[in-house]
Amino acid sequence: MVGPLLIQHGSQEQKDYYLPKILAGEHIWCQGYSEPGAGSDLASLQTSAVRDGDDYIVNGHKIWTTMAMDANMIFMLVRTNKEGKKQEGITFLLVPLDTPGITVRPIINLGMHDEFAEVFFDDVRVPVANVVGGENKGWTIAKALLGHERIFIGSPKFAILAMSRLRSFAESAGLFGDPVFADRFIRLQLDIQDLSAAYKRFVAVLKRGGTIGPEVSMLKIWNTETQQRVTELTMDAAAEHGAIQGGIETENGAVRPAGEFIGSRPTTIYGGSNEVQRNILAKAVLKLPS
Numbered sequence: 001m002v003g004p005l006l007i008q009h010g011s012q013e014q015k016d017y018y019l020p021k022i023l024a025g026e027h028i029w030c031q032g033y034s035e036p037g038a039g040s041d042l043a044s045l046q047t048s049a050v051r052d053g054d055d056y057i058v059n060g061h062k063i064w065t066t067m068a069m070d071a072n073m074i075f076m077l078v079r080t081n082k083e084g085k086k087q088e089g090i091t092f093l094l095v096p097l098d099t100p101g102i103t104v105r106p107i108i109n110l111g112m113h114d115e116f117a118e119v120f121f122d123d124v125r126v127p128v129a130n131v132v133g134g135e136n137k138g139w140t141i142a143k144a145l146l147g148h149e150r151i152f153i154g155s156p157k158f159a160i161l162a163m164s165r166l167r168s169f170a171e172s173a174g175l176f177g178d179p180v181f182a183d184r185f186i187r188l189q190l191d192i193q194d195l196s197a198a199y200k201r202f203v204a205v206l207k208r209g210g211t212i213g214p215e216v217s218m219l220k221i222w223n224t225e226t227q228q229r230v231t232e233l234t235m236d237a238a239a240e241h242g243a244i245q246g247g248i249e250t251e252n253g254a255v256r257p258a259g260e261f262i263g264s265r266p267t268t269i270y271g272g273s274n275e276v277q278r279n280i281l282a283k284a285v286l287k288l289p290s
Contacts, residue, residue: 032076049078068117154219214284
């Protein structure tokens with residue numbers, strides 16, 4: 001997500017330094033957007049960055065930071081101006097996670113994994129040179145990055161992978177002889193084909209050097225809800241085995257209906273909830289009144 005953003009909005013020095021490290025895997029990034037009081041209403045964020053010479057001093061608290069324990073860099077939104085519209089006082093910063101004053105605390109989720117974390121900033125010094133797009137211009141940068149994020153979240157590979165596991169289980173259990181199951185399975189296949197066609201269209205825009213518009217919200221909605229429908233059918237097909245947290249062995253490996261079902265639940269929430277995405281489509285694409 002941050003690579004395409006830097007290509008579009010970063011300084012030449014930032015491109016020269018960060019892009020090779022992203023490609024080489026030297027920099028592993030996490031996203032510091034959400035806060036305890038600023039999730040879907042991201043513009044309400046309060047993590048502050050106060051200018052002190054050539055540095056900002058950052059104080060605040062980010063939450064639901066995916067894979068922060070594995071990252072060594074974080075791109076984040078901070079408040080640099082408390083006057084005027086809240087969207088107009090936000091700045092986009094690039095920060096090494098080993099900077100003094102940063103604490104990462106894991107959050108254990110429903111599936112007993114620590115994929116999320118809280119990140120605390122206590123008098124953290126960040127060079128002004130690490131700003132992308134200019135001070136108080138972070139809201140514009142954030143929206144550009146969210147377009148790339150929705151391309152990532154909208155990738156059909158997640159639904160295709162869940163579907164391949166469902167197929168493995170259905171074949172081993174002889175479920176394709178059941179016309180009701182076969183009908184539901186084929187409907188999901190068609191949904192994934194629709195999703196793949198839409199995804200290719202958006203990717204083609206990026207390959208041409210174009211800009212993704214608000215209609216990309218459609219991709220996020222369709223992918224995450226299709227993925228959830230696949231895992232729901234997997235749970236139904238597994239019957240009593242659907243209550244088991246562990247895997248069910250098939251000829252093509254283990255299938256974990258309960259784990260995949262649980263794992264698909266937050267997909268319609270993160271990256272901007274699907275309710276928010278529908279509002280974006282209604283206002284920005286269909287031009288419906290608020």
